[in-house]
Amino acid sequence: MGETKVKKMLFILSKGTIENAYAAFVMANGARMEGIDAEIFFTFFGLEAVQKKKLEHLHVATVGNPAMHIPTMLGGLPGMEAFATKMMKKEMEKLDMPPVGEFLEILSDSGCKLWGCKLAVDMFHLEREDFIDELDGIITIGDFYSRADQEGTHLLFI
Amino acid sequence: MKKMIAQREIDVNEEGYLLDFSQWNREVGQELAAEKNITLTDRHWEVIDYLQDKHHKEEALSIRGIKKSGVINVKEFYSLFPGGPLKVSTLIAGIPKPKSCI
Numbered sequence: 001m002g003e004t005k006v007k008k009m010l011f012i013l014s015k016g017t018i019e020n021a022y023a024a025f026v027m028a029n030g031a032r033m034e035g036i037d038a039e040i041f042f043t044f045f046g047l048e049a050v051q052k053k054k055l056e057h058l059h060v061a062t063v064g065n066p067a068m069h070i071p072t073m074l075g076g077l078p079g080m081e082a083f084a085t086k087m088m089k090k091e092m093e094k095l096d097m098p099p100v101g102e103f104l105e106i107l108s109d110s111g112c113k114l115w116g117c118k119l120a121v122d123m124f125h126l127e128r129e130d131f132i133d134e135l136d137g138i139i140t141i142g143d144f145y146s147r148a149d150q151e152g153t154h155l156l157f158i
Numbered sequence: 159m160k161k162m163i164a165q166r167e168i169d170v171n172e173e174g175y176l177l178d179f180s181q182w183n184r185e186v187g188q189e190l191a192a193e194k195n196i197t198l199t200d201r202h203w204e205v206i207d208y209l210q211d212k213h214h215k216e217e218a219l220s221i222r223g224i225k226k227s228g229v230i231n232v233k234e235f236y237s238l239f240p241g242g243p244l245k246v247s248t249l250i251a252g253i254p255k256p257k258s259c260i
Binding site for chain 1: 218220223231243244259
């Protein structure tokens, strides 16, 4: 395999479901493990993944998700999301995938920058202390674009 | 393919990973590290010992495993082996590149 042309990956995580959070985390961690820079911008419901009180309670969506193969009516029953999430977390643990909080620690220690979106933070009336210590700051989308400061930077919306 | 490392002919794959751990010794490790512009310190050797030990026990390597290892933390691991720490450290240690996505 040849040398990659990708030098930096910028991710925007806009969703608060566990599968989307993990998609961002696995790709960002995978980048760092290959020597590629990585940063994640958490916006809208994606902010749930970096809020101290919420990050361990992300759920998989059982309604409106045809790949769950559960009839929509059943997916909406009380406890269904929690059950599906529990099953998924069990499978993840088998693969040695870290829980959300631990994954964020690994990402931060690996040099992956974690940013909160200022607009969404204001909209949800959140404060700095609602977020994990590893959050590198609360910035605007313009600030985030300026992080694309080198050749081979790619931006991905999740 | 064959590659001359530390005056020895060593079997490596196309990415430069050793195919036969018995051909590895500390001089080979040192030369592989030098190719990556890394000068091995005692800390590096502690990590290399850990990686080789895990490999011999056939336990999969992952960044989470490093975090739990008690040998080194993730931050230091990245600073000791820049440019993809597990990839670089396993190459120097003479063991296969980990296949895991995490």
